[in-house]
Amino acid sequence: MxxxxxxxxxxxxxxxxxxxxxxxxxxxxxxxxxxxxxxxxxxxxxxxxxxxxVSLDDEEYSLYLLNKPKGYICSNAKDNKNRVIDLIKSDSRLYTVGRLDVNTTGAILVTNDGDLANKLSHPRYDKEKKYLVRTFIDIPKDRYERLKKGLSIGRRQRAKGIIKRLKKENKHIYWEIILTEGKNREVRRIFEELGSEVIDLHRHEFAGLSVQNIDIGSYKKIDSNIFNN
Known part of the structure; x- marks a missing residue:
């Protein structure tokens, strides 16, 4: 090796x-x-x-699915407070797979396998990420469906995915957005480009792994072999 x-x-x-x-x-x-x-x-x-x-026998690889609370950051810097990795009870050095910004909640993978974390964080890793979004401003269907073919979101970047309008309730609009890439603040930038602003953002599923039955701030251990293919 x-x-x-x-x-x-x-x-x-x-x-x-x-x-x-x-x-x-x-x-x-x-x-x-x-x-x-x-x-x-x-x-x-x-x-x-x-x-x-340093030996391969030092520790067993572990992978966790965590339901990230608001106010926690995806960072390994020891001087940062409220780190996502500190929510996991482990003596191993841990890494988050990709990032969710401090105000976003939901599904984030955490592992002690640095190689796996790097692999799954790569932009070419095209597993679906599903988000629930709440906004004040509605968006016409013909506008948000532009995301299917690709939408410019600035910085010479384009986003592509699917937006579904779920409902309007108490003056709020609820959406689901499905993406495969992981650009910085991608969901928020998409809605800004469409003329709306994200109030709440929650990633409820990553690569088919749902946090629906995991309490905010809690996690479960999963089999890392599911990503070997």
Missing amino acids: RLNKYLAHCGLASRRKCDQLIKDGKIRINGKITIDYSYKVKGDDVVVFENRA
């Missing part, structure tokens, strides 16, 4: 971060600093980071 992939599978960091650790000379193999990303780790190699041996 290549060194960068080996380190990520050990839960040390994401593949990209592991590349940087190797480049910075932070990794030793059999007592020598190694800066070759493609080095193939052998069974009898001793891999060391910060005077600690």
Whole structure:
């Protein structure tokens, strides 16, 4: 197994971060600093980071589906408060799969497998993400259906997906939006482009995994092998 992939599978960091650790000379193999990303780790190699041996036997991979509360951030920086990863009871180093902004609630995956987190966060990972949206301003059908063919949302980016108008209740409009990509603040930017503003945003499903039966702030452990294909 290549060194960068080996380190990520050990839960040390994401593949990209592991590349940087190797480049910075932070990794030793059999007592020598190694800066070759493609080095193939052998069974009898001793891999060391910060005077600690790193082994595939160090920990078991875990994957969690969490129903994120409002006010929590998707960050690993230790100086940040209200981190999503701190809601999981684990001694492992954890990573969120992608991000939800601080005011968005709902489905977020958390794992100690840095390689898996990096893979599932990539823009080309095209699993469906389903959101429930509440707005004050209604949008004509012919306008919001433009999203099916692609809608410019600024920064030379386009969004593509499906919007469904669910109901109007107490002067609020409720929508479901289905996307496959994960651009920064994509849902909010889509509604801004359509002339409305998001009041509440909740991702109720990610890659077929629903948080409907998970309380806000709670989570459940799921089988990470579902993403092996």
